[in-house]
Amino acid sequence: MSHTDFLFQFYRQLRNHKIWGIYEFFTPSLMIADPELLKHILVKDFEHFADRRMFGDQKGSVMTQMLFNKHGEEWKNLRAVMTPTFSSGKMRNMFHLICEKADILVSFSLKKAGKNMPVDMRDMFGRFTMDTIASCAFGIECNSLSDSKPVFAKNAEKFFNIRGLRALKMAMMMCMPKLHNFLGLKVDSPEIEFFTKLSKDNVAAREKGERRGDFLDLLLEAQASEKDIHPGKKVFGEHTLVAQSVSFLMAGYDTTATALAFCAFVMAKHHQEQKRLRHEMQGLIKEYGSVTYQGIMEAKYLDAVLMVIFAESLEVLVMALEALHEEVKPLGLGFPDSRPRIPDTDVILKPGDLVQFPLWSLHHDPQYWPAAEEFKVERFLPENKDNIHSFTHMPFGMGPRSCIAMRFAVMEIKIALAQLILAADLKLAPGHEHLEFQASPFFLRPKEGVMLILTPLKKE
Numbered sequence: 001m002s003h004t005d006f007l008f009q010f011y012r013q014l015r016n017h018k019i020w021g022i023y024e025f026f027t028p029s030l031m032i033a034d035p036e037l038l039k040h041i042l043v044k045d046f047e048h049f050a051d052r053r054m055f056g057d058q059k060g061s062v063m064t065q066m067l068f069n070k071h072g073e074e075w076k077n078l079r080a081v082m083t084p085t086f087s088s089g090k091m092r093n094m095f096h097l098i099c100e101k102a103d104i105l106v107s108f109s110l111k112k113a114g115k116n117m118p119v120d121m122r123d124m125f126g127r128f129t130m131d132t133i134a135s136c137a138f139g140i141e142c143n144s145l146s147d148s149k150p151v152f153a154k155n156a157e158k159f160f161n162i163r164g165l166r167a168l169k170m171a172m173m174m175c176m177p178k179l180h181n182f183l184g185l186k187v188d189s190p191e192i193e194f195f196t197k198l199s200k201d202n203v204a205a206r207e208k209g210e211r212r213g214d215f216l217d218l219l220l221e222a223q224a225s226e227k228d229i230h231p232g233k234k235v236f237g238e239h240t241l242v243a244q245s246v247s248f249l250m251a252g253y254d255t256t257a258t259a260l261a262f263c264a265f266v267m268a269k270h271h272q273e274q275k276r277l278r279h280e281m282q283g284l285i286k287e288y289g290s291v292t293y294q295g296i297m298e299a300k301y302l303d304a305v306l307m308v309i310f311a312e313s314l315e316v317l318v319m320a321l322e323a324l325h326e327e328v329k330p331l332g333l334g335f336p337d338s339r340p341r342i343p344d345t346d347v348i349l350k351p352g353d354l355v356q357f358p359l360w361s362l363h364h365d366p367q368y369w370p371a372a373e374e375f376k377v378e379r380f381l382p383e384n385k386d387n388i389h390s391f392t393h394m395p396f397g398m399g400p401r402s403c404i405a406m407r408f409a410v411m412e413i414k415i416a417l418a419q420l421i422l423a424a425d426l427k428l429a430p431g432h433e434h435l436e437f438q439a440s441p442f443f444l445r446p447k448e449g450v451m452l453i454l455t456p457l458k459k460e
């Protein structure tokens with residue numbers, strides 16, 4: 001049983017409870033199952049929950065330097081320096097880089113498909129997201145799509161394929177970091193070391209003056225502008241910068257590839273919706289001449305398809321959120337009645353207590369999503385968006401600690417899906433009508449890949 005299913009079982013049993021608890025080894029953790037309370041924790045009382053439990057805490061390690069793992073003022077300062085990197089203007093400048101990679105994805109997938117041969121689209125999307133993030137993060141052309149032994153994608157795949165002993169080591173790293181470090185286990189895996197070396201070489205090349213308008217340039221600009229954002233403070237040294245670009249490579253690979261694989265699977269399963277999406281995309285081509293930034297951002301049906309897939313099928317998003325453990329600061333908490341107490345409950349929080357959210361369960365709760373198991377794109381069309389209960393749909397998190405790269409990830413998924421749907425009809429391969437998931441405590445990913453039949457469409 002997957003971790004998500006396991007939590008959903010409890011969620012259903014404890015339906016009438018706003019909060020409940022679980023044990024992670026010996027550590028108790030509060031599960032917040034109420035959207036109103038989530039609003040408090042993620043936004044209104046955010047300052048008391050700003051720190052996430054660390055995913056690896058070892059002095060000098062690359063993992064420890066990543067934004068995801070930073071605490072307190074250090075996180076705040078680093079986030080402020082990095083935020084402009086993901087502005088919509090910067091995303092617009094990266095649009096063409098992603099389109100180039102999406103073209104290669106489509107032609108390579110169609111070539112691979114041949115005559116009615118099933119193609120593993122999870123594998124294709126993994127190679128695409130690696131090529132895209134390598135290009136956008138570093139200006140590296142790693143050609144994972146055409147390479148029969150793609151070394152970049154293989155390293156990233158190895159990092160995210162967490163099973164058996166590795167899963168146990170990772171669980172220890174998160175839940176019992178002192179024991180993990182005492183046993184001499186390393187937080188930085190060989191894959192992290194591989195990407196760190198790459199990142200260092202690229203920083204060195206840029207220092208000689210090379211520029212490409214990618215994330216690395218933007219991070220270097222952010223580093224240079226640090227003195228204007230918070231004078232007298234230095235949070236963005238070379239080690240920190242390298243760690244961020246490694247984290248982009250890691251974060252930009254698996255989440256996005258799995259999201260795309262789900263999108264393609266769901267579109268292949270729901271042919272009517274696939275046709276409607278294609279119709280919208282063809283309309284954009286007529287209006288703008290090609291897939292453009294403006295067209296993609298305006299496409300309402302495309303956006304709704306993505307949102308509904310994020311809510312209903314995309315368990316990877318939840319796994320990301322289930323790793324979201326916020327730590328209560330050791331100060332008096334500023335809840336409405338100024339007491340260290342969860343509002344409207346008698347639960348008193350202690351410094352260091354962990355709270356987390358059963359996001360996938362919330363995304364599937366019939367109380368907020370009538371006929372939750374049905375694939376209904378209309379739920380997210382503009383005319384129905386007001387019916388969505390706030391804080392019941394948050395694949396990228398909410399509030400100041402939400403995903404810094406949401407714009408980039410959404411843009412990348414939209415471009416790839418649009419290009420694919422315009423070029424090919426998608427069908428489920430016989431014998432692959434159901435998706436099974438890997439039983440990993442961290443990442444919910446398809447067990448066997450996503451096998452589809454791609455039939456090329458004539459260009460209109």
Ligand code: HEM
Binds near residue numbers: 068249321400401405
């Ligand atoms: C479909 C793709 C993605 C999903 C669903 C996703 C989801 C998330 C979620 C749920 C969080 C935690 C939010 C919270 O704690 O409230 C997060 C944080 C983060 N994500 Fe993403 N993400 C995606 C893609 C990316 C990409 C492409 C990058 C980098 C290029 C990225 C970089 C980050 C970083 C750096 C953080 C930590 C932010 C902080 O602690 O301030 N993510 N993401």
